[in-house]
Amino acid sequence: MELDNIDRRILSALLEDGRASVETVAKKVGLSPTPIRRRIKQLENEGVIKGYSANIDQALCGLSLTLHVSINLKSLDQFIRGDFEKRIKSMPEVQRCHLVTGSSAYFVVLKLKDINYYNHYLRTVIAQLPGVSGITTQVVIDTIKDKIEIQ
Known part of the structure; x- marks a missing residue:
């Protein structure tokens, strides 16, 4: 899978806050929630996003x-x-x-x-x-x- 600039911005937003809602990520990226949701699902399906976890001290x-x-x-x-x-x-x-x-x-x-x-x-x-x-x-x-x- 080739990552474009939007995918990278989505990943950056999720790295900053893995619990961010699709709406919050959409605002940061500058797109509506529907394409963001679709892209996140594709990133998950392709294995780019392997999971979500807590960052603990x-x-x-x-x-x-x-x-x-x-x-x-x-x-x-x-x-x-x-x-x-x-x-x-x-x-x-x-x-x-x-x-x-x-x-x-x-x-x-x-x-x-x-x-x-x-x-x-x-x-x-x-x-x-x-x-x-x-x-x-x-x-x-x-x-x-x-x-x-x-x-």
Whole structure:
């Protein structure tokens, strides 16, 4: 699906407020509600809009520590990767996991309650994942920008 300027403006409005009514989005975009409703439905059907969710303050939910973890595997064999990926997908502490280029195989974003919990989690969970041969961790001190924008 090729996105035009109107689609991008609709997406921007929904990224700003996912609970906005069709009428509110229509006012921001400058069209009537009927074509906006049709376009939103098409964006949903095409998979551009994958869903709607709440943007929560994770620190207020007890998850104040963000960690960026680079993980190497002994081999990138499809069976080792498959087992690793299956397990990492099931871990609620893992917010994102990317297969990347460079010195590591995977880049993982974790949200945890504190560094003591991470110390335990590192030894008992991450280091025990199948095929793991190396782990490098960076602790996020401050988040400068955490926003998705469409241009």
